[in-house]
Amino acid sequence: MSLNPEATLPRLERAAFIALATFVAALQVSIALANILLTVTGVLWVALLIKKQERVTAPQWFWLLPAYAALTLMSAVMSLAPVTSIIDSKQLLLFLIVPGVYRLARGQRAITIATVIISVGAASAIIGIAQYGIFEYDNLGRRPQGSLTHYMTYSGLLMLVSGMAAARLLFHGRDRTWPALVMPALLAALALTFTRSAMVGTCVGIGLLFAIKDLRLLLLAPIVAGLFTAVAPEQITARLYSTFDPQNETVRDRIAMMRTGVRLVRDYPLMGVGPDMVEAVYADYRDPAAVQESNPHLHNVPIQIAAERGIPALLAWVALIVAVTRGLVHQLRTGAYRSLPAGGLAAVGGMLAAGMFEYNFGDSEFLMLWLVLVTLPFAAEAEPITSDQPTTEPA
Numbered sequence: 001m002s003l004n005p006e007a008t009l010p011r012l013e014r015a016a017f018i019a020l021a022t023f024v025a026a027l028q029v030s031i032a033l034a035n036i037l038l039t040v041t042g043v044l045w046v047a048l049l050i051k052k053q054e055r056v057t058a059p060q061w062f063w064l065l066p067a068y069a070a071l072t073l074m075s076a077v078m079s080l081a082p083v084t085s086i087i088d089s090k091q092l093l094l095f096l097i098v099p100g101v102y103r104l105a106r107g108q109r110a111i112t113i114a115t116v117i118i119s120v121g122a123a124s125a126i127i128g129i130a131q132y133g134i135f136e137y138d139n140l141g142r143r144p145q146g147s148l149t150h151y152m153t154y155s156g157l158l159m160l161v162s163g164m165a166a167a168r169l170l171f172h173g174r175d176r177t178w179p180a181l182v183m184p185a186l187l188a189a190l191a192l193t194f195t196r197s198a199m200v201g202t203c204v205g206i207g208l209l210f211a212i213k214d215l216r217l218l219l220l221a222p223i224v225a226g227l228f229t230a231v232a233p234e235q236i237t238a239r240l241y242s243t244f245d246p247q248n249e250t251v252r253d254r255i256a257m258m259r260t261g262v263r264l265v266r267d268y269p270l271m272g273v274g275p276d277m278v279e280a281v282y283a284d285y286r287d288p289a290a291v292q293e294s295n296p297h298l299h300n301v302p303i304q305i306a307a308e309r310g311i312p313a314l315l316a317w318v319a320l321i322v323a324v325t326r327g328l329v330h331q332l333r334t335g336a337y338r339s340l341p342a343g344g345l346a347a348v349g350g351m352l353a354a355g356m357f358e359y360n361f362g363d364s365e366f367l368m369l370w371l372v373l374v375t376l377p378f379a380a381e382a383e384p385i386t387s388d389q390p391t392t393e394p395a
Contacts (some may be wrong), residue, residue, distance in 0.1 A: 012051065013385075016044035020104045024113055025120045027369050028157050029147050034368070038097070045100045058099040059378040061323035064316060065095040071313040072275060079274020080281065088276035094368055101375040102382060110340055110380035113372070114164055115178075121161030122182035125189035128154065132192040139235070143193050148365070152358065155195035156366040159354060160373060162186045163205040163346025164339075170213045171332075172339040191228075191236050196243045201354030205346035212332070212342065249291045254299050254357060256290035261303035263287075265311065272310040297362065301355035304362065317361075324348060324374050331377045340377035347373040 023037035049056065069092040079085035105113050128144035131137035137144045143151040165186060168179040190198055210217035229237055242248045263285045264273060273281055279296045286293075298304045306314040325348055331341035347370055351360060360366045 012044065012048055016041065016048055017104050017109060019044055020101065021113060021116050024369070024372055025116050027365055027372075028117075028120045028124045028161070031149070031365055034365070038368070041100060041104070042096065045103060048103070054103075056099050056103075057382075058102050059327060059375065061320060061327055062095075062098045062102075064320040064323055065098065068313060068316040068320060069095060071316055072309050075271045075309040075313060076275050078271040080277050081274065084276055085274035091362075091364055091367070094364065094371065097368060097371045098375045101372055102379045103385075105376060105379040106382050107380060107384050110376040111337060113376060114168065114340060114343065117161060117369070117372070118165050118168065118179060118182060121158065121165070122185055124154070124161075125158060125182070125185040128158075128189035128192060129185065132189075138192075138233075140194055140239075143195075144189065145193075146189075151193050152195060152198075153363055153365050155190055155193040155198035156201075156354065156358075156360050156363060157369055158186055158190040158193070159198040159202045159205065159350050160347050160366070160369050162190060162202050163209070163350050164343035164373060166206045166209050167343035167346055168339045170209055170339075171342040191232060194236065194239045196240060197354040197357035197360075199240060200243065200357070201350035201352075204353035205350035208349040209342055209346055212345070252289060253291035253295075256287035257295060257298045258300055258303055259287040260285045260290065261298045261300065261307045264307040265303070268307070268310065270310045270312065272306065272308045272313070275308050278304070278307055297359040299358055301352075301359055301361045304359045321348065321352070328374065328377060331381060335377060335381045337377065337380040340380050344374045344377050 019037060019041040023034060023041050026034040026037050048054070069089075072089055072092060073086075076082060076085035076089045101113075124146040127146045128137075131144040131146075136142065145151040145154045148154045148157075162183070165179040165183050169176050169183065172179075187202070190202060207218065207221065210220070243251070245251060260282065264278070264281070267285075278298060279294060282294050298307060302314060302317075305317050325345070328341040328344045328348065332338055332345065335341060351366075351370055354360055361370075
């Protein structure tokens with residue numbers, strides 16, 4: 001008996017989508033598990049392309065990512081330590097998440113992926129709240145981190161999930177109960193991490209959604225701020241206020257790192273010092289006002305990219321952000337799934353705001369979830385692939 005290859009396609013399609021859903025869920029649980037599931041998803045995606053003889057498709061802005069990757073690899077080759085920089089550049093492979101999500105999360109499936117992200121984020125937030133309230137993760141030396149390995153990654157992911165949940169609440173036509181229930185937990189867990197950059201990014205992301213929905217919603221900001229001040233533990237509010245204190249050591253150090261980055265760009269304008277090489281030269285360029293003797297990166301996304309990879313790479317990155325933003329605005333105006341581009345815009349705004357104080361674009365977990373969130377709106381509106389889907393699958 002011979003097997004019909006076409007008969008395996010619906011199962012392969014279903015398996016690839018399930019792998020994608022479990023991958024985005026694992027992102028907020030374990031980076032090791034997420035990497036394994038990402039590999040499985042990639043293999044199934046490639047198998048689909050081969051079996052159906054499809055071309056790789058992606059949103060128009062995706063093609064700026066290979067340009068950024070090429071400039072990064074050129075910088076790595078010209079680096080002060082090429083082997084170190086080339087090894088560090090393996091993160092560029094994560095850009096393939098974009099065409100993978102674009103192919104596998106068409107139509108209603110994009111909403112399903114967003115629901116998975118919000119739901120796992122809610123569970124992760126509860127873990128963080130329990131860590132703070134029960135297990136004494138309640139100070140700068142020991143902060144809530146969920147099931148992840150670092151509080152910065154944890155807070156960055158909570159920021160992205162909060163933006164998507166707020167977008168679902170404000171822009172989704174129905175099923176708003178779940179995001180309304182989980183928003184308090186997401187915001188509480190985020191505040192309890194003491195991570196100022198993520199707090200600022202969340203405020204910017206959700207504030208952007210308020211402005212898009214109805215400018216009058218911004219009038220709620222003083223009320224929310226007052227409630228936060230009244231309810232939040234004193235050490236949390238003090239931590240947030242310290243963002244605006246020029247005498248705070250970490251604020252002073254970040255300003256000093258910006259000056260250090262400018263010096264590096266001045267000396268290495270075209271190719272930078274190379275990926276993962278800032279720490280190696282930091283002592284030679286360290287600003288006199290710096291607090292820390294050394295830093296692995298410059299806690300600022302644009303300055304870090306320019307210092308590591310050069311001004312051309314920075315321009316490619318800026319072009320990417322502009323193209324993504326324009327595409328999301330267009331999808332918000334014309335698309336059927338408005339909560340997805342709204343969540344994507346919150347992700348962009350949050351990343352940019354938080355990225356002024358933290359190199360979040362270089363955090364693999366953060367980058368992976370960010371790429372998923374900004375791709376989902378385009379996948380949802382892409383031409384549906386119906387020949388290999390079960391008849392019960394929404395178009």
